[in-house]
Amino acid sequence: MVKQKPWTCTDVMNLIDRIKEILATYEKHGWRLRRALLRPETRAELTDESWSEDASIEAGELDALWFSRSSQQNREAWELRLISATQYALFEIFEAHEPEAAREEVRREMEARMRERVSRSEYQVPG
Secondary structure: OOOOOOOOHHHHHHHHHHHHHHHHHHHHOOOEEEEEEEOHHHHOOOOHHHOOOOOEEEEOOOOEEEEEEEEHHHEEEEEEEEOOOOOOEEEEEEOOOOOHHHHHHHHHHHHHHHHHHHHOOOOOOOO
8 A cells, every 4th residue: 555644735736736737738649538546535635626527536546547549550548647746657558359358457457567666666645
């Protein structure tokens, strides 16, 4: 589990600004927000106004955003972006014929890799 210091008002404002900046950057490049993974303490600090109506909000052990967009040759690209001042993301392309269950398994593996990376690094929120 990722350790976190107590939230301050400044931390919450920085987090909201960071999320808005990430969303704007990805949307500018054709990505669509699909999911938000949020720790319970982070979710408690945010309102539903920050999210697209199409995106689901899921409880997680880290704070990250899932984006997707169409890719070449009828494939679909997915990217998991950590909500952090330091940019860190994992990327995967899925074939059109790939079953959703297989895609979801890969996405869960990506989340596990990101959790592992965050637990041994400086990518901690707030801050």
